[in-house]
Structures are given as C-alpha cells and as structure tokens.
Amino acid sequence: xxxxxxxxxxxxxxxxxxxxxxxxxxxxxxxxxxxxxxxxxxxxxxxxxxxxxxxxxxxxxxxxxxxxxxxxxxxxxxxxxxxxxxxxxxxxxxxxxxxxxxxxxxxxxxxxxxxxxxxxxxxxxxxxxxxxxxxxxxxxxxxxxxxxxxxxxxxxxxxxxxxxxxxxxxxxxxxxxxxxxxxxxxxxxxxxxxxxxxxxxxxxxxxxxxxxxxxxxxxxxxxxxxxxxxxxxxxxxxxxxxxxxxxxxxxxxxxxxxxxxxxxxxxxxxxxxxxxxxxxxxxxxxxxxxxxxxxxxxxxxxxxxxxxxxxxxxxxxxxxxxxxxxxxxxxxxxxxxxxxxxxxxxxxxxxxxxxxxxxxxxxxxxxxxxxxxxxxxxxxxxxxxxxxxxxxxxxxxxxxxxxxxxx
Ligand code: PLP
Numbered sequence: 001x002x003x004x005x006x007x008x009x010x011x012x013x014x015x016x017x018x019x020x021x022x023x024x025x026x027x028x029x030x031x032x033x034x035x036x037x038x039x040x041x042x043x044x045x046x047x048x049x050x051x052x053x054x055x056x057x058x059x060x061x062x063x064x065x066x067x068x069x070x071x072x073x074x075x076x077x078x079x080x081x082x083x084x085x086x087x088x089x090x091x092x093x094x095x096x097x098x099x100x101x102x103x104x105x106x107x108x109x110x111x112x113x114x115x116x117x118x119x120x121x122x123x124x125x126x127x128x129x130x131x132x133x134x135x136x137x138x139x140x141x142x143x144x145x146x147x148x149x150x151x152x153x154x155x156x157x158x159x160x161x162x163x164x165x166x167x168x169x170x171x172x173x174x175x176x177x178x179x180x181x182x183x184x185x186x187x188x189x190x191x192x193x194x195x196x197x198x199x200x201x202x203x204x205x206x207x208x209x210x211x212x213x214x215x216x217x218x219x220x221x222x223x224x225x226x227x228x229x230x231x232x233x234x235x236x237x238x239x240x241x242x243x244x245x246x247x248x249x250x251x252x253x254x255x256x257x258x259x260x261x262x263x264x265x266x267x268x269x270x271x272x273x274x275x276x277x278x279x280x281x282x283x284x285x286x287x288x289x290x291x292x293x294x295x296x297x298x299x300x301x302x303x304x305x306x307x308x309x310x311x312x313x314x315x316x317x318x319x320x321x322x323x324x325x326x327x328x329x330x331x332x333x334x335x336x337x338x339x340x341x342x343x344x345x346x347x348x349x350x351x352x353x354x355x356x357x358x359x360x361x362x363x364x365x366x367x368x369x370x371x372x373x374x375x376x377x378x379x380x381x382x383x384x385x386x387x388x389x390x391x392x393x394x395x396x397x398x399x400x401x402x403x404x405x406x407x
Contacts, residue, residue, distance in 0.1 A: 011129030014358040018342075022352045033385040035373040036352040038174060038321065040238035042293075045286025048237060051278035055271035064270045067258035068095025068246065072273040079280045080231070080248050083206065084216040086224050088248050094257045095268045095276075099204050099232030099245025104130055105260045106200055106228050107166070109253065111136035115165035120151070122323075122359035122370070124174050124202065136165065142363060145325060148314060149178025153187045160191050167192065169217065170202035172209060172318025175359050175372035177298075179317040182215050189220035199227045204245075205319040207236040207287060210295045212317065225250055235320075236287050237279045244268065244276045294320045294375070297382060301375045304386035308393060320376045327369045333399035338369040340403065345371075348402050349392035351385050 018036045025032050043049075067073065073090035080088055096102055103126055111117050113135040119127040121140035131138040139159055143149045150171075160167065169188060171180035180188075192199050199217055206214045218224050232245025247257060261267065279287075298315065301322055305313040310329030313322055326341055335341050338355035345351040354372045356362065375382060392399070 006133060006135075009132040009135070011125060011132060013125050013129075015354055018346075018352060018354060018358070021346070025346075025350075030350060032346070032350050032352055033377075033381055033388060034352040035375065035377060035385060036354055038235075038374045039240040039376060040235065040290055040320070041376045041378065042238045042286075042290050044238050044242070045279075045283070047282045047286075048239070048275050048279045051282070052242075052271050052275035055274035058274075060270040060274050062270060064267045064273070065258075066261040066265075066267050067254065068093060068268060069270065069273045072277045073246075075277045075280050076246050076248070080229065083214070084218050084229070086216075086218050086248070088224070091251045092248050092254055093246055094249070094254050094261065095244070095246045095273060096232075096261065097243035097245070097265055097268045099202075099230050099234060099247075100126060101261075101265070102228070102230040102232075102245060102247035102257075103127060103168075103200065103202070105257045106230075106247065106249075106253075107131060107134055107136075109256050109260065110198060111165050114163075116161070116163045117166045117168065118156070118159055118164055119168040119360075120170055120173065121361070121363070122175055122356060123168075123170060125358060125360055127168050128360045137163075138361075139164075140360065140363065141167075143173065143176055143178060145314065145368065147178075149173060149176035149316065149323060150180045150184055153184050156184075156188070157191065160195050160197065162195055164195050164197040166198050166200055168200045168202065170204075171215075172205040172316075173321075174205070174319060175321050175354070175370075176323040177316025177319045177321045178323075179209065179212070180215075185215060185217045186220055189217055189223050189226075192226050193222060197226075199223070200230060201227050202230045204231055204235055206231060208291055208294055208320060209318045210298055210316075228253065233276055233279055236290075238286075238290060239276075239279070242272050242275070244272050297375045297377075297379060298322070300379060301373060301382050301386070304382065305373075308386070308390050310393060311389075320374055322373045322375060323370050324373070325368055326371050327367075329393050330369050333393060333396055334403055335399060338371050340406070341369070342371060343406070344399055344402055345389060345392060348398065349388045351388050351392075
C-alpha cells in the first residue's frame with residue numbers, strides 16, 4: 001500500500017505497545033506487576049458515573065456543538081478561572097475526546113515547516129511525534145536530574161529565538177514527575193513576549209501536586225493571550241477511558257481548533273460532557289482521595305527504589321510517576337541501556353516499566369539511564385514489584401545470561 005509521505009514522520013506512544021505485550025503475557029498466564037500505563041487504578045467516582053447514566057436516559061445522545069456544550073464550557077471556564085486566576089469565558093474553551101487531541105490540533109494549527117517548536121525531553125512522546133508530523137523543527141529542551149527534572153533557564157534562553165513558534169511545557173511532568181518552579185515559569189513568560197511565541201501548557205496533572213501549590217504560566221501578565229492550557233478529566237477524575245479533555249486559549253485559536261474538531265470528530269460525546277460538568281462542580285472527595293493516596297504511594301516507591309543497589313530516585317513533586325536513575329544497575333547487570341533493563345524486568349521478573357526510549361529522542365551527550373514507574377497501583381502491587389526488582393537486579397549471572405540470549 002502506498003502511504004502519504006507525511007505518515008513516515010508520525011511517531012507513537014510506545015506505552016500502548018508495552019501494554020499490549022503485558023496483556024498478552026497475562027493472557028498466557030504470566031503474573032505481571034505493571035507500572036507501565038499512566039492511568040489511575042481507581043474507578044471513576046460514583047457521582048460522575050451516575051450523572052452519565054442519567055444523561056443517557058435524558059437523551060444526551062445526539063450531536064452537539066463542535067467546541068463543546070455551552071453549559072460544560074461555562075463550567076470549565078469557572079473551574080479554570082478558580083484554579084488559575086484567569087479570566088476565560090466559554091468562547092475560550094474547546095472540549096475534545098481526551099486531552100490528547102488538544103496537542104494534536106494546536107500543533108497542527110500553529111506550526112509548519114520553517115517553524116521551531118521547543119518541547120520537554122524526556123517528555124510525553126506525542127509532542128515530538130506531532131512536531132515531526134507537521135514538518136516543523138523539533139527542538140528538545142532537556143529536563144535534567146540536577147534541576148529536579150525541570151529545565152535550565154539559561155539553556156532554554158539559548159534555544160529560543162524569533163524562529164520559535166511554540167514552546168511546550170508540562171508541569172507536573174510525565175515521565176519524571178518534575179514540577180517547573182515559579183521563577184522558571186516567569187522566565188518563560190518573559191521569553192514568550194520577547195520572541196513572540198505561544199506556550200502550550202500541558203496541565204493535565206494540575207491536581208496532582210504533592211509538594212507546594214500548582215502554578216500555571218497563565219498567572220503572569222499577558223500570558224492568557226499567549227497560552228493554550230491543556231487539561232482534562234482523565235487523570236484527576238480517573239476517567240481515562242471516557243475520553244474527555246479540553247483546551248483554554250485565545251478565542252481566535254479556539255475557533256480554529258473547533259473547526260478542526262468539526263473536520264475530524266464532529267463533537268465530543270454529549271453524555272460524557274454532562275458527566276464532566278458534574279465532575280467539576282460536584283463532590284470532589286473522590287479526586288481528593290486519589291491525590292492524597294498518590295502522595296502516600298510516592299513516598300513508598302521512592303524509599304523502596306532507593307533501597308535497591310544501583311538505583312537512585314528523586315522524590316518528584318507531582319503526577320504519579322517516578323523516574324529513577326538506573327545507570328549503575330544497568331552497568332552492574334551488563335545491560336547496555338534502559339530499554340534492555342525494561343525488557344529484562346518484564347520478561348525475567350514480571351515487572352512492566354518503561355525505558356528512556358519511550359519518551360522522545362535521546363540527546364547525543366546523554367549518558368544516564370532512567371526508567372519510568374507509574375505508581376498508580378496499590379501499595380501491595382508496589383511492594384511486590386519492588387521485591388521482584390530487588391531480586392532480579394541482585395542476580396547478575398541471570399541478567400548476563402539473559403542478555404546473551406538477546407544479542
Ligand atoms: N498530557 C500528558 C503529559 C499525559 O501524560 C497524557 C496522558 O498520559 C495526556 C496529556 C493525555 O491525556 P488524555 O488521556 O486525556 O488524552
């Protein structure tokens with residue numbers, strides 16, 4: 001089959017490929033402890049589920065506006081203004097099936113050949129994939145352990161120029177759990193004005209900040225006009241499978257994104273929007289309980305990983321990910337990189353994690369290895385996973401013998 005040339009530039013999210021392998025191994029009867037997929041292990045809170053059931057009975061089963069139902073957009077504007085101090089109205093909001101389409105559409109609408117787009121690396125893989133897809137130049141902004149997995153503002157200053165069309169930030173961050181400090185956000189805001197670029201601020205983990213308060217770049221003067229906030233219900237309300245997200249942006253851009261919605265999805269499912277409104281306006285105890293539980297689990301997994309020989313793990317300030325440094329343990333086991341460690345742990349120890357390669361292209365000078373754990377798993381699962389990793393990484397002979405079969 002002949003594909004359009006642009007398809008050769010499209011990347012993917014390998015977490016879904018690892019998930020498929022995990023499911024296959026489970027179907028074969030293997031006992032797998034999974035830390036690979038980034039979704040809450042909780043059920044959607046009951047008030048939200050009930051609202052959806054009622055909405056179906058109330059016949060919210062038809063097409064609705066491409067940008068989202070007016071009620072829901074008003075509700076989102078109120079919620080975002082309350083959590084960020086912004087002044088959005090419904091005309092600034094576009095509702096999409098999951099938050100991911102916001103990055104797809106925004107990059108498609110704003111960037112093209114000749115433009116540079118700066119994005120966090122390691123980072124959510126779809127940023128890089130989409131920048132490549134639209135033919136723009138992908139400029140990775142390194143997130144480093146020495147900056148608690150935020151970025152060095154001086155490095156950022158050296159990367160941006162008048163060619164920069166868009167800068168992507170993600171805080172709290174996937175895969176590292178890092179949070180961008182207030183001063184760095186302020187500097188980004190100044191640079192955005194100086195070089196006249198837009199900022200796509202991926203705030204999908206805004207309700208999962210474990211240390212300190214959530215900060216949005218929109219708090220700085222003029223930034224509401226230069227920012228697209230990406231957020232949604234997937235992580236905060238354990239609604240990954242519902243597909244419900246949104247973007248907040250200048251009206252002119254919101255109209256363009258709504259047009260892309262008309263051309264692709266027509267609209268987001270109406271009854272999920274009714275339930276989404278209940279999520280934002282109703283009882284928050286489910287969301288608060290999940291956030292508190294993730295905080296407790298973070299401490300368990302960080303302590304457990306640091307107790308394993310050859311692994312060191314910073315305590316990240318947000319999300320439900322940890323990004324331990326596994327350089328030493330790879331060297332000890334004779335494994336060349338984190339991808340080999342990912343496979344060793346999956347096939348030999350029954351533990352699913354994701355290696356560095358799942359989160360964007362490596363820089364040439366990168367010499368450290370990391371793996372991502374999504375600790376959206378019960379304390380028992382976390383403890384069992386840690387036990388298996390400790391056992392598998394203590395067995396140097398076994399790892400070397402396994403690697404020999406792979407090469
Ligand atoms: N942004 C980041 C940083 C994510 O980690 C994810 C999901 O893993 C998304 C966006 C997409 O969220 P959704 O499932 O609502 O499309």
